[in-house]
Amino acid sequence: MCREEASELSSLKAQLEELGVPLVAVVKEDIGTEIQDFRPHFAGDIYIDEKKIFYGPLKRKMGGLGFIRLGVWQNFLRAWRSGYQGNMNGEGFVLGGVFVFGAGDQGILLEHREKEFGNKVQVADVLEAVKKIVCIQSLSIT
Secondary structure (H helix, E strand, O other): OOHHHHHHHHOOHHHHHHHOOOOEEEEOOOOOOHHHHHHHHOOOEEEEOOOOOOOOOOOOEOOHHHHHOHHHHHHHHHHHHOOOOOOOOOOOOEOOEEEEEOOHHHOEEEEEEOOOOOOOOOHHHHHHHHHHHHHHHHHHHO
């Protein structure tokens, strides 16, 4: 998850708390001050997937040729113009994603797997998926 996307998702923190849903990031590594530098952009808890289980048995990567894609450059320029910078530490070719996990047996309510560097989830889609968790919880209480 890039810093731009982290900031956008963090803008939902108050609404998520009101709905009883935590905002959490799972990162693949912590090299140098990477998490410390990411912290100002993300308002939730940050966990390190030391065993690389969350990222799955097959890493989704985009190699160096990904930099010739027009969409990657458009995403880079959008983030740069908004004042966001990445870092070049660690394994930077692994593609990330955003998931909303439902309560109980609901499973995954939203799955956004980054298709190329800088491909962000729509914040409105995240909020819509989160509201489905609350609806199911409300139904089970009554």
